[in-house]
Amino acid sequence: MRAVDAAEVAPATYGWEIQAQGLKVRVGRNRMAVDGIDLALGPGVHGLLGPNGAGKTTLIRTLATVLRPTNGSLALLGESAGGRLDQRGLRRRIGYLPQTFGYYKRFTVREFVEYLAWLKEMPKPEVPGAVQRAIERVGLADRADDKLKTLSGGMIRRAGIAQAIVNDPAILLLDEPTAGLDPAQRLRFRELLQEIGRDACVVVSTHLVEDVAAACSDVILFSAGKLVFQGTPDDLAAAGGASDVGDSPIERGYSALLGHEQGKDSW
Amino acid sequence: MGHVSEHLLAGYVAGGVLPGDQEWAVEGHLEKCGQCRARLAGAAGPSVTDLVGGVWAGLEPHLAAPPQPRPRRTVAWLRGWATPVMVPWLLMVIAVGALAVLLDQIYDGSRPSFVLLLSPVLPVFGVAASWTRGLDPSYELTAATPRAGLELVLRRTTAVLTPVLAVLLAAGWLTGAWIGFGLLPSLAFATGTLALGTFVGIAWAASILIGLWLGALVVPTVSFGGSVLLAPATWPGWLAAVAVFAGFIVFRRDTFTRLAAQH
Numbered sequence: 018m019r020a021v022d023a024a025e026v027a028p029a030t031y032g033w034e035i036q037a038q039g040l041k042v043r044v045g046r047n048r049m050a051v052d053g054i055d056l057a058l059g060p061g062v063h064g065l066l067g068p069n070g071a072g073k074t075t076l077i078r079t080l081a082t083v084l085r086p087t088n089g090s091l092a093l094l095g096e097s098a099g100g101r102l103d104q105r106g107l108r109r110r111i112g113y114l115p116q117t118f119g120y121y122k123r124f125t126v127r128e129f130v131e132y133l134a135w136l137k138e139m140p141k142p143e144v145p146g147a148v149q150r151a152i153e154r155v156g157l158a159d160r161a162d163d164k165l166k167t168l169s170g171g172m173i174r175r176a177g178i179a180q181a182i183v184n185d186p187a188i189l190l191l192d193e194p195t196a197g198l199d200p201a202q203r204l205r206f207r208e209l210l211q212e213i214g215r216d217a218c219v220v221v222s223t224h225l226v227e228d229v230a231a232a233c234s235d236v237i238l239f240s241a242g243k244l245v246f247q248g249t250p251d252d253l254a255a256a257g258g259a260s261d262v263g264d265s266p267i268e269r270g271y272s273a274l275l276g277h278e279q280g281k282d283s284w
Numbered sequence: 285m286g287h288v289s290e291h292l293l294a295g296y297v298a299g300g301v302l303p304g305d306q307e308w309a310v311e312g313h314l315e316k317c318g319q320c321r322a323r324l325a326g327a328a329g330p331s332v333t334d335l336v337g338g339v340w341a342g343l344e345p346h347l348a349a350p351p352q353p354r355p356r357r358t359v360a361w362l363r364g365w366a367t368p369v370m371v372p373w374l375l376m377v378i379a380v381g382a383l384a385v386l387l388d389q390i391y392d393g394s395r396p397s398f399v400l401l402l403s404p405v406l407p408v409f410g411v412a413a414s415w416t417r418g419l420d421p422s423y424e425l426t427a428a429t430p431r432a433g434l435e436l437v438l439r440r441t442t443a444v445l446t447p448v449l450a451v452l453l454a455a456g457w458l459t460g461a462w463i464g465f466g467l468l469p470s471l472a473f474a475t476g477t478l479a480l481g482t483f484v485g486i487a488w489a490a491s492i493l494i495g496l497w498l499g500a501l502v503v504p505t506v507s508f509g510g511s512v513l514l515a516p517a518t519w520p521g522w523l524a525a526v527a528v529f530a531g532f533i534v535f536r537r538d539t540f541t542r543l544a545a546q547h
Contacts, residue, residue, distance in 0.1 A: 081428045083543045104541070108430040115428075119421025121368045128356075132363055136429035136436075180425070 031095025034218035039089035050075035052242030062214035064233035112186030207232035381451035410444035475529035
């Protein structure tokens with residue numbers, strides 16, 4: 018068992034894990050991928066939902082501090098993010114799984130997670146235990162010493178999730194984590210999310226509406242860089258009427274809020 | 285001291301027959317008494333012995349193996365300095381170095397040293413391999429970690445320059461020429477790639493510097509038999525370039541913690 022130090026049980030000095038005001042992020046020369054959003058996210062699982070190209074990935078990258086906000090303010094764990102200041106301390110408490118996440122094929126699962134634990138500046142004595150725990154949580158313990166190139170797509174994705182949670186992050190950012198997972202794995206993954214979301218702020222971007230309904234305590238609907246809706250999955254379901262497009266109440270709410278019509282702009 | 289009676293032992297083996305307090309007393313005694321444990325082993329029915337035997341047979345072969353594979357410390361340490369992407373580059377440096385030495389031996393003294401001519405461009409490929417988004421699959425994962433930034437830049441640049449230095453020293457020893465000067469253009473091109481890379485991206489910076497190398501060093505050497513820039517007397521200029529580029533890298537270090545603008 019890991020020892021708990023005083024810093025971990027100290028009361029938080031911030032109101033929200035993620036707080037953004039008028040956040041704008043420019044991608045390329047002149048496209049505002051995130052165009053002025055206000056967010057205040059606490060512990061829990063927050064589903065970031067929106068059509069392709071809505072700016073989900075850009076927002077997640079900005080929260081992961083790899084993109085700098087063009088305008089507006091962003092505070093993560095009470096620290097201002099996006100400036101030129103040293104963000105090492107902040108980054109140690111963030112877990113991030115990019116959408117297209119690359120890996121070195123010759124690494125074993127354990128070596129991969131250990132390498133990322135090293136990059137995250139975890140204390141050396143903690144690394145082996147934390148790596149084993151992370152691998153067990155994603156159910157890869159029996160494949161821990163197999164090379165990544167021998168793993169299936171869903172297993173690679175789970176190895177990616179393992180590296181994201183290895184440092185017990187206070188903010189966990191997952192960009193399309195359920196792509197490539199089979200239905201049983203998705204169920205297990207939702208349980209894992211809820212477990213982590215009990216004391217961490219988890220932001221999951223997805224375009225799969227049913228993931229949000231099952232796993233998220235809070236939905237953020239995002240379209241063309243702007244916030245369209247924020248509320249519980251039930252609120253989202255309530256927004257849709259019988260005449261809206263979709264097979265489930267949440268899907269109908271989704272298309273009602275995004276203004277989709279039967280047979281029109283179906284892509 | 286008395287022992288467990290046959291009646292109690294039979295009840296314990298059957299399970300769920302004895303009242304809780306008697307079962308505890310039996311277990312308490314069994315923990316201390318080898319004689320009664322032996323009687324218990326004999327008393328167990330075939331269903332129990334078969335089960336225990338089966339589990340033991342399955343378990344025994346695995347008990348000799350250590351619980352976790354021994355961590356490969358040297359490999360893990362090396363990975364802190366160089367990414368696996370750099371391995372092909374490393375092989376290239378060694379091959380090119382050997383080729384340059386060979387060419388120098390063939391055209392002995394009749395023209396400027398091939399080793400010296402090639403030395404600036406060798407680290408450029410290494411720097412590009414360790415920092416280009418398209419070449420390093422873990423680029424985005426790495427950029428988001430706390431260790432990204434100046435520390436990782438210094439580690440990877442060291443990993444690039446060490447083999448280049450080794451090749452230059454080995455070449456100098458083999459050809460008998462003084463190659464120490466060759467390190468300065470190498471260093472300048474390596475830091476130059478990184479410094480320019482903070483503005484235009486490492487891939488473009490590497491291309492530009494390879495173009496500069498061709499234009500300013502290779503073409504004059506081929507057409508006029510030598511380039512003034514490779515004369516050992518130019519060392520203060522090269523040193524100044526290294527200092528300026530290093531200053532730029534330190535000043536713009538935060539670009540290594542972010543995704544390159546081109547994506």
